[in-house]
Amino acid sequence: MINPVQTSIPQEGGSDRQVTIEPILEKNYHGYRSTGVYKIFKDAFGDETHLFIEPLESDAPADDLPDEQNPDYLGKFVFEYGNLQHFEGQVLSHAEQAYLAVFIESYQEPDI
Template sequence: MTNPLQLSLVKEDGTKRNVIVEPVLERNDKKGLQNTGAYRIYKDAFGDESTLFTEPLETMESNTRMPDNINPDYLGKIVFDGQSNWAYHGDLLSLDEQKQAATYILRY
């Protein structure tokens, strides 16, 4: 998965939490961008009303991404080991929400 995706996680009380899952990519000289197996999870403020911009940047300038530790929308990171095993780094998603996100990423 190289593009961000939007999904709804079902919380323990039955309500939905809309999130954006952003793959962490690294630049490979020969193949362009490659997935690292890590995915950042953010709150989706607009739910299904927004559309993600997934076109590659036309500039080589570095972006000014806000560090995760001060981003109020950051919910954590899921990291896969390449064999369908995963670990969640964060404390805001329940175990069930983590499993839903990991399952969706694996299927995508």
């Protein structure tokens, strides 16, 4: 996964939790590649906002607000060689974590 992805996690009772999965990228001589770290944020589908899918031109970090202080931050997944190593976060249930882990592992970039 190179671009952020919006998805929803089914909840008990029929509702959904909307989230954005943001892959953390690193730049190499071929361009950008995934580091295997995916941050999860609250999202609101249909709110007329748009995801920025182009990599930043600057190599400097744009982290004005630490993740732990961001009320929309739900945690992060860390994968190594395509295998889930761990999840860091306290908001998502084990079922939600499992759902998102499978989503990330099976995600295919759309053809553009």
